[in-house]
Amino acid sequence: MAKEYLVNKDPKKAFMMSNEAMVRGALEADVKVISCYPGAPTSEILDTFFLLRNEFDYKFTTATNEKVALETVAGASMSGFRALTSMKSVGLNVASDAFFSLAYTGINAGCVMIVADDPHCHSSQSEEDGRFFGPNAYIPMLEPSNPKEARKMVKTAFEISERHKSIVVIRTTTRVNHQSGIVETEALNRTPFVKAKWSEVGENYFTVGETARQNKFKLLEKVKNIQIEFEDSPFNVISEGEGDIGILTSGVGYCYAKDACKILKINPKILKIGTPFPLPEKKIADFMKGLSKVVVIEELSPYLEHNAKRIAKDFELDVTILGKDAGHFSEAMEYNVPIVVMGISSALGIKSPIDYDGILKRANDLKTILPERMPCFCAGCPHRATFWAIKQAVRGRNVVFNNDIGCYSMAFFPPLNMTMSLLCMGSSLGLSAGMSQVLEDDVMCVVGDSTFFHAALPGLVNSVYHNLNITLFVLDNEVTAMTGQQFHAGTPEDRGMPEGKKRIIIEDVCRGIGVGHVAIMDSYDVKNNVDIIKEALDFKGPSVVISRRSCALHGDRIKRRTGVPIVQNEVDKSICKKPHTCIKDFYCPSFRFDSDDRAARILPEICDGCGVCAKICPFGTIHPIGEEAPGREVKQ
Amino acid sequence: MSQDSSFDLVICGVGGQGIVLLSNIIGRGCAKADLEARTGELHGLSQRSGTIYIHMRIGKDNLSPLIPYGEADALISLEAVEALRYLEYLKDDGVIILNKRVINPPIEVAQLSKEKRTDFIKFDEIKEKLNVITQNIAPLPALDLAKEAGNPLTENVVFIGALSALKSFPLDAEVLKESVAESVPKKALDVNLKAFDLGYKAAYDSLCQTVECVERKID
Numbered sequence: 001m002a003k004e005y006l007v008n009k010d011p012k013k014a015f016m017m018s019n020e021a022m023v024r025g026a027l028e029a030d031v032k033v034i035s036c037y038p039g040a041p042t043s044e045i046l047d048t049f050f051l052l053r054n055e056f057d058y059k060f061t062t063a064t065n066e067k068v069a070l071e072t073v074a075g076a077s078m079s080g081f082r083a084l085t086s087m088k089s090v091g092l093n094v095a096s097d098a099f100f101s102l103a104y105t106g107i108n109a110g111c112v113m114i115v116a117d118d119p120h121c122h123s124s125q126s127e128e129d130g131r132f133f134g135p136n137a138y139i140p141m142l143e144p145s146n147p148k149e150a151r152k153m154v155k156t157a158f159e160i161s162e163r164h165k166s167i168v169v170i171r172t173t174t175r176v177n178h179q180s181g182i183v184e185t186e187a188l189n190r191t192p193f194v195k196a197k198w199s200e201v202g203e204n205y206f207t208v209g210e211t212a213r214q215n216k217f218k219l220l221e222k223v224k225n226i227q228i229e230f231e232d233s234p235f236n237v238i239s240e241g242e243g244d245i246g247i248l249t250s251g252v253g254y255c256y257a258k259d260a261c262k263i264l265k266i267n268p269k270i271l272k273i274g275t276p277f278p279l280p281e282k283k284i285a286d287f288m289k290g291l292s293k294v295v296v297i298e299e300l301s302p303y304l305e306h307n308a309k310r311i312a313k314d315f316e317l318d319v320t321i322l323g324k325d326a327g328h329f330s331e332a333m334e335y336n337v338p339i340v341v342m343g344i345s346s347a348l349g350i351k352s353p354i355d356y357d358g359i360l361k362r363a364n365d366l367k368t369i370l371p372e373r374m375p376c377f378c379a380g381c382p383h384r385a386t387f388w389a390i391k392q393a394v395r396g397r398n399v400v401f402n403n404d405i406g407c408y409s410m411a412f413f414p415p416l417n418m419t420m421s422l423l424c425m426g427s428s429l430g431l432s433a434g435m436s437q438v439l440e441d442d443v444m445c446v447v448g449d450s451t452f453f454h455a456a457l458p459g460l461v462n463s464v465y466h467n468l469n470i471t472l473f474v475l476d477n478e479v480t481a482m483t484g485q486q487f488h489a490g491t492p493e494d495r496g497m498p499e500g501k502k503r504i505i506i507e508d509v510c511r512g513i514g515v516g517h518v519a520i521m522d523s524y525d526v527k528n529n530v531d532i533i534k535e536a537l538d539f540k541g542p543s544v545v546i547s548r549r550s551c552a553l554h555g556d557r558i559k560r561r562t563g564v565p566i567v568q569n570e571v572d573k574s575i576c577k578k579p580h581t582c583i584k585d586f587y588c589p590s591f592r593f594d595s596d597d598r599a600a601r602i603l604p605e606i607c608d609g610c611g612v613c614a615k616i617c618p619f620g621t622i623h624p625i626g627e628e629a630p631g632r633e634v635k636q
Numbered sequence: 637m638s639q640d641s642s643f644d645l646v647i648c649g650v651g652g653q654g655i656v657l658l659s660n661i662i663g664r665g666c667a668k669a670d671l672e673a674r675t676g677e678l679h680g681l682s683q684r685s686g687t688i689y690i691h692m693r694i695g696k697d698n699l700s701p702l703i704p705y706g707e708a709d710a711l712i713s714l715e716a717v718e719a720l721r722y723l724e725y726l727k728d729d730g731v732i733i734l735n736k737r738v739i740n741p742p743i744e745v746a747q748l749s750k751e752k753r754t755d756f757i758k759f760d761e762i763k764e765k766l767n768v769i770t771q772n773i774a775p776l777p778a779l780d781l782a783k784e785a786g787n788p789l790t791e792n793v794v795f796i797g798a799l800s801a802l803k804s805f806p807l808d809a810e811v812l813k814e815s816v817a818e819s820v821p822k823k824a825l826d827v828n829l830k831a832f833d834l835g836y837k838a839a840y841d842s843l844c845q846t847v848e849c850v851e852r853k854i855d
Contacts, residue, residue, distance in 0.1 A: 013667050013670070014667055015660065015663030015664050015666060015667045015673060017677070040679060041679065043679075044679070122678060146674065146699075146701075147674075174678075175676060175701050175702070178676070178677045178678060178679055179674060179675060179676060179677070179701040180659070180660075180663055180673075180674065180675040180677065181663075181672070181673060181674035181675070182663075182666060182667055182671075182672055182673055182674075252700070252701065254699075255699040255700035255701060256700045256702075258699045258700070259698060259699055259700045259704065262697070263704065336700070336702045336704070337700050337702065337703075337704035338704050338705050341704075354704075354705075354706065356704075356705050356706075359705045359706045359724055360705060360724050362724075362768075362769075363705075363723045363724035363769075364724075366720065366723060366765040366766075366768055366769075367720055367721070367723070367765075369720075369757060369761055369762075369765065370717065370720050370721060370757075371717065371740070371741050371743065371744035371747075371757055372741065372743055372744075373650070373685075373686060373687040373717070373718075373721075373741040373743075374686070374741070374743055375685075375686040376685055376686070376741075376742055376743075378685065379685070414743060414746070415746060580749040583742075583745055583746055583749045584746050584749055584750060587742040587743070587746060588742065589685035589739075589741075589742050591742065591745060592740050592745045592756070593745065593748075593749060593754075595754040595755075595756060596754075598754060603739075605779075605788065606685075606739075
């Protein structure tokens with residue numbers, strides 16, 4: 001998507017991803033402060049605000065984590081400035097401490113949070129249903145189905161937020177965030193950014209003890225008022241149909257339901273819920289009145305289903321509500337049209353007109369020759385080199401390896417297969433604290449540079465304080481690589497960062513809090529790194545090894561910008577003895593071997609020129625194109 | 637083109653091949669032609685060398701971001717193996733525009749090495765399997781065509797040109813070319829338009845006997 005559609009002042013039709021459409025909606029609402037931590041499927045929101053930072057005068061920060069991001073935008077809102085944050089489902093777990101309290105204190109200027117669930121765990125550790133955060137915290141929630149609605153809802157959310165002095169959550173799922181479509185933008189009328197004075201805008205935002213008790217009563221009143229408003233919200237839409245069967249749905253479920261009805265050639269009455277909290281209970285009751293059956297189509301938990309059952313009981317309606325409880329739909333995984341066709345068929349006791357199982361079986365029978373294509377480290381990725389050295393260093397030792405959230409999670413996959421645990425951001429340090437006290441093994445854990453600042457610091461302080469025997473690897477590739485190479489507190493200042501940012505040096509932090517052994521190594525220097533790692537493992541007490549090298553994708557971009565050539569490598573076939581070390585233990589996507597002589601070959605269109613393969617090749621056969629192979633005698 | 641003309645397209649390949657740009661170019665064309673369009677995309681874990689797909693639906697009647705199994709009108713595969721991975725979405729006798737290029741995944745290469753085998757998956761084996769569902773396959777030497785156009789990075793635009801050969805595809809070549817022009821750097825415009833035309837011609841030549849194609853003069 002090009003910048004032009006986002007910055008264009010006049011209304012226009014444009015093809016946008018929901019994540020971009022939501023940015024446009026916020027810009028149309030004159031948002032002034034944005035703070036986010038990246039996380040799929042929301043990262044493009046942050047990326048788009050970053051891309052446009054010179055086009056507008058808003059304040060944009062990439063926060064160290066979601067809790068800080070939420071507090072940042074809440075602080076701006078309290079000061080009278082419209083503000084927005086976005087995060088993935090598990091990000092709200094991190095931010096939830098502030099989230100619950102903010103419901104009690106309320107806010108001032110419009111404050112909007114985009115929170116994306118990830119049914120199917122496309123890029124998450126768990127399938128969370130974030131809708132329960134609404135009733136749990138008493139914070140209103142809107143849910144779009146497509147990019148058009150996503151833009152509109154974000155814009156409207158600012159008004160709802162301001163009217164009720166409450167944060168408003170836009171709840172999305174991966175299939176909404178990463179759905180592109182035609183969006184009709186509205187006019188962009190931005191006001192200039194001017195600082196305010198607390199004495200003119202500020203109020204009291206305090207909640208504990210007696211104040212909190214009083215706040216709770218006010219909060220209940222607030223939610224009641226929002227519910228009355230939501231009864232007439234244009235986001236809760238009934239489309240009339242025929243017969244006494246209805247469909248209750250929301251989010252992307254609505255899209256699947258509409259397509260499924262077309263395939264099933266049925267035309268039921270449909271209520272699409274756009275305000276999952278507070279629910280328009282009267283509207284739902286009115287919808288169900290006169291229907292004999294209501295099929296509920298929603299991914300993850302039976303949130304609408306259970307509410308509909310309660311509402312039916314409260315309003316004394318004689319209607320059967322069919323969904324997950326009766327086994328027609330699953331609480332696991334994302335849906336698609338065939339799943340919904342089969343679910344509706346099962347609920348209504350009709351036959352699916354299409355044999356989807358047959359189509360899948362036929363395709364699967366043809367796929368027996370299909371090789372897997374699992375995610376792997378990119379060509380030139382420094383993690384591949386770091387893990388190769390770790391693997392050599394731990395040979396003959398009993399080790400436990402606790403993994404964490406980032407590209408390095410892929411150490412779980414072949415050829416490394418070296419992960420004993422992985423929970424959540426920063427968890428490897430906490431788990432290691434428990435294990436190191438009770439296991440005889442060497443306990444190792446790994447975090448990336450961004451994760452280090454996000455959630456690993458408390459765990460590291462803990463291990464220093466208790467003098468725990470843990471070796472932490474910080475894989476410092478200068479950016480938050482996995483989510484799209486965003487900048488963070490540890491990114492060197494000369495990487496194209498906006499001015500005025502201060503880099504925090506990871507080794508200074510480690511030494512500053514008293515880590516007894518801090519080693520820094522170049523990830524590509526694989527041979528020397530083996531001893532550096534062994535030394536850290538031998539150290540009694542907490543030790544940190546910082547393995548440093550630019551993320552290959554980020555590094556390539558810098559090389560292109562600064563005109564540094566990428567020189568690919570090649571294999572000198574005349575001396576290759578075909579042990580396939582480069583293939584079996586390394587899994588670089590640029591490698592294959594020739595069918596006729598089994599000699600290794602590097603695909604120049606994929607090779608990144610890192611040269612790590614040349615260092616691990618026992619015969620010295622790999623060399624940059626245009627140079628000669630060094631050749632090497634194999635040490636016995 | 638009427639608002640009713642619908643077309644379901646699965647685009648797939650390997651991370652890093654420019655698939656998102658490809659779908660954005662088509663989407664931009666839809667906005668120009670006043671057609672509804674929506675996609676289901678996956679980002680996030682799609683590092684270079686992972687499998688990647690985008691479902692793209694043109695026309696106002698289909699609402700969901702994912703195409704139901706057996707309903708895609710066409711499958712464009714920027715890498716040969718990946719076409720097989722998403723075959724369940726294609727309707728019987730649907731069109732496949734298939735890159736002749738095979739990118740062997742590291743796990744396949746390593747497995748064959750360990751087992752001392754050399755039988756890499758081959759283009760012909762894949763095509764044979766695809767032929768069970770459809771004979772309407774246009775095998776494209778897309779990387780060669782992109783190189784011939786002047787830049788291997790225009791490989792994705794070769795496929796947009798190929799799509800323009802299909803009479804059933806709701807966007808015509810002029811609109812698509814305009815979209816390409818607005819989406820690529822100015823200095824790369826000529827090579828991209830050349831890649832577009834080479835893609836059109838290759839697809840036309842292999843499909844025009846069996847599928848209704850658009851006849852167009854190439855300068």
